[in-house]
Amino acid sequence: MSSPSPYETPARRRVLARAKTPAAAPAPAGLHTISLLVRDAPGVLVRVAMVFSRRGYNIESLVVSASAESGFSRMTVTCSGDGAILEQMIQQLSKLVDVVHALDHTTSDRYETEIALIKVRCAGPLRREVLEIAEHFNAKVVDYAPESVILRVYGSSEKLDAMVSLFAPEQIVDLVRSGKIVMARALDMT
Amino acid sequence: MDLKVPTGAEKLIQCLEREGVEYIFGYSGGAAMPIFDALVDSQIKLILVRHEQGAAHMADGYARATGKPGVVLVTSGPGATNTVTGLLTAHMDSVPMIVLTGQTITSMLGKDGFQEADVTGITYAVVKHSYLLKKAADIPRATREAFYIATSGRPGPVLIDLPKDVTQGPCDAPFVDEIDLPGYAVPSNGDPAAIRRAADLLQSARRPVLYVGHGAVISGAGKAVIRLAEKLRAPIVNTLLGKGAADETHPLHLGMLGMHGTAYANKAVDGCDLIMSIGARWDDRITGKLDEFCVDAIKIHIDIDPAEFGKMVTPDVAIAGDAKLVLEELIPLVSAADTKEWLDQCAIWRQRYPLRYAKQGGLRAQHVLDRLHAVTKGDAIVTTDVGQHQMWAAQFCLSTTNRHWISSGGAGTMGFGFPAAIGAQLGCPDKKVWAVCGDGGFQMTQAELATAAINELPTKCLIINNNYLGMVRQWQELFFDNRLSGVDLVGNPDFVKLAEAYGIKAWRIRRPGDVDRILAKAHAYDEGPCVVVAEVVKEDNVFPMIPAGAPISGMIIEKPREKMAKPTGST
Numbered sequence: 001m002s003s004p005s006p007y008e009t010p011a012r013r014r015v016l017a018r019a020k021t022p023a024a025a026p027a028p029a030g031l032h033t034i035s036l037l038v039r040d041a042p043g044v045l046v047r048v049a050m051v052f053s054r055r056g057y058n059i060e061s062l063v064v065s066a067s068a069e070s071g072f073s074r075m076t077v078t079c080s081g082d083g084a085i086l087e088q089m090i091q092q093l094s095k096l097v098d099v100v101h102a103l104d105h106t107t108s109d110r111y112e113t114e115i116a117l118i119k120v121r122c123a124g125p126l127r128r129e130v131l132e133i134a135e136h137f138n139a140k141v142v143d144y145a146p147e148s149v150i151l152r153v154y155g156s157s158e159k160l161d162a163m164v165s166l167f168a169p170e171q172i173v174d175l176v177r178s179g180k181i182v183m184a185r186a187l188d189m190t
Numbered sequence: 191m192d193l194k195v196p197t198g199a200e201k202l203i204q205c206l207e208r209e210g211v212e213y214i215f216g217y218s219g220g221a222a223m224p225i226f227d228a229l230v231d232s233q234i235k236l237i238l239v240r241h242e243q244g245a246a247h248m249a250d251g252y253a254r255a256t257g258k259p260g261v262v263l264v265t266s267g268p269g270a271t272n273t274v275t276g277l278l279t280a281h282m283d284s285v286p287m288i289v290l291t292g293q294t295i296t297s298m299l300g301k302d303g304f305q306e307a308d309v310t311g312i313t314y315a316v317v318k319h320s321y322l323l324k325k326a327a328d329i330p331r332a333t334r335e336a337f338y339i340a341t342s343g344r345p346g347p348v349l350i351d352l353p354k355d356v357t358q359g360p361c362d363a364p365f366v367d368e369i370d371l372p373g374y375a376v377p378s379n380g381d382p383a384a385i386r387r388a389a390d391l392l393q394s395a396r397r398p399v400l401y402v403g404h405g406a407v408i409s410g411a412g413k414a415v416i417r418l419a420e421k422l423r424a425p426i427v428n429t430l431l432g433k434g435a436a437d438e439t440h441p442l443h444l445g446m447l448g449m450h451g452t453a454y455a456n457k458a459v460d461g462c463d464l465i466m467s468i469g470a471r472w473d474d475r476i477t478g479k480l481d482e483f484c485v486d487a488i489k490i491h492i493d494i495d496p497a498e499f500g501k502m503v504t505p506d507v508a509i510a511g512d513a514k515l516v517l518e519e520l521i522p523l524v525s526a527a528d529t530k531e532w533l534d535q536c537a538i539w540r541q542r543y544p545l546r547y548a549k550q551g552g553l554r555a556q557h558v559l560d561r562l563h564a565v566t567k568g569d570a571i572v573t574t575d576v577g578q579h580q581m582w583a584a585q586f587c588l589s590t591t592n593r594h595w596i597s598s599g600g601a602g603t604m605g606f607g608f609p610a611a612i613g614a615q616l617g618c619p620d621k622k623v624w625a626v627c628g629d630g631g632f633q634m635t636q637a638e639l640a641t642a643a644i645n646e647l648p649t650k651c652l653i654i655n656n657n658y659l660g661m662v663r664q665w666q667e668l669f670f671d672n673r674l675s676g677v678d679l680v681g682n683p684d685f686v687k688l689a690e691a692y693g694i695k696a697w698r699i700r701r702p703g704d705v706d707r708i709l710a711k712a713h714a715y716d717e718g719p720c721v722v723v724a725e726v727v728k729e730d731n732v733f734p735m736i737p738a739g740a741p742i743s744g745m746i747i748e749k750p751r752e753k754m755a756k757p758t759g760s761t
Binding site for chain 2: 009010011012014015016018019020021022023038039042043046047050054085087088091092094095096097098099100101
């Protein structure tokens with residue numbers, strides 16, 4: 001937890017030079033996907049959400065789901081905000097009595113995925129182009145209507161972003177994304 | 191053998207008895223009636239207050255004076271919401287407290303029933319944890335957990351919301367002793383590598399300062415702080431809430447730092463090359479302008495709450511643990527550092543910038559508080575309200591003993607001082623307890639005069655009456671062209687007559703010559719509560735002062751001649 005100050009003054013340098021033990025490694029920067037294991041207790045979602053809002057963090061997506069153990073749930077939060085306070089905010093989340101642990105998974109070795117449903121307006125000749133895009137992204141057509149299709153696609157959030165960006169905004173009737181879920185690889189803890 | 195199944199309320203009271211609760215500070219009402227009924231047959235003494243805010247502050251004062259959790263019992267709706275200020279006060283200052291609130295019956299929850307309030311919802315931001323119990327069977331577990339959470343780690347208030355059908359219905363669940371909280375960990379001993387690094391840096395520093403906060407009070411780390419300071423030869427400063435942890439009269443102690451701290455404490459902090467927080471959280475009253483705070487110094491932070499690391503300043507070394515345990519591991523690793531020049535410099539500052547006040551021109555609050563310290567020989571528990579009197583009391587009533595200084599720091603809650611003194615007195619019946627209040631704050635909870643009177647508590651209340659909200663008036667004078675707005679308390683009652691109306695002994699001090707005599711009389715009076723009203727000069731300012739948002743180097747020691755810019759800091 002002790003990253004060095006961004007500035008070094010002469011007095012600080014003198015003290016640091018006299019010391020013999022090594023300084024702690026600085027914390028990695030740019031952290032934005034957090035996984036929480038929480039107790040299934042009333043109010044736990046409110047308590048978690050309040051930490052984000054109080055520290056000025058914007059929640060981009062939030063997935064709450066069952067965990068492997070009964071009585072506990074998993075929350076996966078992707079969020080944006082001041083990177084400098086992220087580590088401290090994770091401590092504030094960990095501090096909540098109903099939060100078993102809160103871990104940052106932005107740069108850890110993990111698998112992550114997301115699923116999206118995209119309803120695209122595509123009557124007549126447009127349809128062929130839409131289906132080509134779908135095929136390219138391995139998306140499945142799950143609803144085939146006279147003037148629209150629903151495409152189901154999964155993969156990294158970046159892949160989903162890329163696919164969505166290929167349609168003109170007026171072509172997209174509706175978009176629902178599950179939000180990112182992550183899991184640490186091998187036997188690491190998520 | 192009595193085979194009757196207890197009600198939820200009876201079980202709750204039995205749980206409180208098992209936790210060793212002596213007093214409940216409460217105010218009755220419909221939704222809490224089963225609990226008040228169960229109290230009739232209990233050894234626990236009910237202290238009936240006159241307003242729920244008073245109950246919360248009494249429980250707070252009791253907890254700060256004894257280290258044991260204070261317990262509050264109120265009814266639903268407005269009864270519960272009236273404790274919110276008390277919850278905030280306790281939460282900001284890490285005070286263990288249990289607040290039990292009655293609630294409408296479970297089938298009416300969320301339907302705007304009579305005196306229903308979403309109390310857990312309202313209080314999420316001001317509690318360490320909370321429960322809304324929907325089954326009587328949860329009472330023993332929740333109560334055990336609540337006491338454990340409130341008192342362990344960084345203490346704080348825990349609220350239990352109790353629907354009336356839950357407390358009225360049967361509860362045959364057994365008592366619970368085991369705690370099963372997988373998400374709740376309490377750091378105790380610090381990381382040895384971090385402690386070694388801290389010791390190395392302390393040893394390498396030439397101008398170190400030990401900065402002591404409320405965590406040191408809670409952990410009882412004061413003696414260890416003194417041992418470390420003596421071994422290392424380093425000066426000590428403490429925060430408003432850190433007063434009393436380490437004896438403020440010790441030669442290495444420079445007193446309180448921060449916005450209204452001593453000039454020499456602040457100069458030491460401004461000039462140090464290493465500052466180590468021992469259970470203090472780098473509050474904005476301490477750091478002033480953060481960008482300019484101790485830029486030249488190594489920062490070490492000892493805190494039991496890891497969420498404090500990096501919140502205000504980024505420490506070079508962070509040690510998560512109990513202040514006392516960490517210091518005990520740290521002390522053997524250090525020896526005398528090369529600090530002679532530094533201590534000499536601190537001594538020069540101490541001599542050059544003493545605390546002082548005008549002896550002429552009427553009765554001064556500083557004079558009264560200076561003499562209060564002399565009359566009590568520093569041996570009384572002193573509680574304060576919030577404002578100028580609080581800062582003067584902090585400056586002049588030096589604390590020598592742990593848990594003998596009780597003040598609302600983080601929240602700055604007016605109305606705190608007098609009820610907190612009542613709670614402290616109940617917790618420490620053999621101690622002399624003085625509440626120091628201003629005329630503004632005292633009136634916010636003055637109804638508790640009745641509570642002090644009926645319980646025949648020898649609590650003493652010193653009202654520093656300047657007929658103003660003095661601290662705000664001071665700011666308006668210094669920063670707002672003396673355009674006074676909302677600070678003139680014209681219409682104050684005659685506080686002596688007010689006390690007498692409750693059957694309470696009261697004295698008035700008008701002249702400096704009367705101060706010692708009347709304070710001594712009040713100090714000796716033990717037949718019940720008493721009130722001393724000091725009619726002080728209307729316009730006086732607290733100095734030294736670091737305007738909010740200014741760097742420590744911007745400290746002013748006396749009133750400046752030219753107009754000052756409006757402060758940029760929070761408040």
